[in-house]
Amino acid sequence: MHTVSAAYGPATVLREVTAAVPAHRVTALLGANGSGKSTLLGVVAGVHAPAAGAVERFHTERPALVVQHSAVPDSLPVTVREAVAMGRWAHRGLWRRLTAADRAIVSECMERLDVADLAARPLGSLSGGQRQRTLLAQGLAQRSDLLLLDEPGTGLDAATQEAIPAILEDLCAEGVTVVHATHDPQAARRAHHHLRLRGGRLAAADTDAAA
Numbered sequence: 001m002h003t004v005s006a007a008y009g010p011a012t013v014l015r016e017v018t019a020a021v022p023a024h025r026v027t028a029l030l031g032a033n034g035s036g037k038s039t040l041l042g043v044v045a046g047v048h049a050p051a052a053g054a055v056e057r058f059h060t061e062r063p064a065l066v067v068q069h070s071a072v073p074d075s076l077p078v079t080v081r082e083a084v085a086m087g088r089w090a091h092r093g094l095w096r097r098l099t100a101a102d103r104a105i106v107s108e109c110m111e112r113l114d115v116a117d118l119a120a121r122p123l124g125s126l127s128g129g130q131r132q133r134t135l136l137a138q139g140l141a142q143r144s145d146l147l148l149l150d151e152p153g154t155g156l157d158a159a160t161q162e163a164i165p166a167i168l169e170d171l172c173a174e175g176v177t178v179v180h181a182t183h184d185p186q187a188a189r190r191a192h193h194h195l196r197l198r199g200g201r202l203a204a205a206d207t208d209a210a211a
């Protein structure tokens with residue numbers, strides 16, 4: 001991305017960020033609360049239009065963005081399986097039936113995030129961590145080659161939180177490029193590449209990023 005700025009109304013919150021995300025690697029997006037990580041993920045995902053600058057994408061598919069669980073209404077009347085299946089809608093359309101291959105992907109993603117046992121439970125009846133795992137499974141089910149995660153470990157128990165870096169590394173080995181905003185030092189250490197924001201500006205970046 002080149003000299004990207006972004007704003008909410010008159011308030012500029014990202015200022016002239018120029019950075020590269022290496023393909024098929026895990027990039028950790030670091031910085032204090034309010035430094036602009038979620039906004040940057042939204043810009044890269046294409047859901048927040050930059051006020052200036054441009055994002056150059058080398059990925060062929062629509063990015064998958066997994067927001068923090070608090071951004072999803074508890075009252076959504078869907079089961080865990082249905083929530084994860086929503087990850088296939090971009091491929092299948094809202095009213096078309098999922099194929100057997102889609103259903104296999106949904107099941108595999110539920111297994112990967114350990115929510116298969118909860119498949120028939122309404123999303124609104126889950127604990128915060130269970131819901132977060134469901135939303136991660138939904139993001140994986142999109143099978144995008146660019147996966148953007150906003151603090152994926154938030155609210156997860158220690159075992160699941162520790163499992164996340166390994167899941168992300170496996171995805172990279174499968175050809176996915178991952179960017180995740182995180183406050184977790186362990187997840188940050190395990191990332192291949194790091195970008196740090198401070199006050200909406202890029203404060204630091206590893207130097208080994210190739211496009």
Ligand SMILES: Nc1ncnc2c1ncn2[C@@H]1O[C@H](COP(=O)(O)OP(=O)(O)OP(=O)(O)O)[C@@H](O)[C@H]1O
Nearest residue numbers: 008011013031032033034035036037038039040181
């Ligand atoms: N919808 C919004 N309307 C107005 N301002 C917003 C909105 N969302 C975020 N901001 C502001 O933009 C700035 C960057 O917020 P952002 O959520 O990108 O930070 P963050 O680094 O992801 O923070 P955190 O670590 O707390 O998740 C903050 O000053 C925040 O108050």
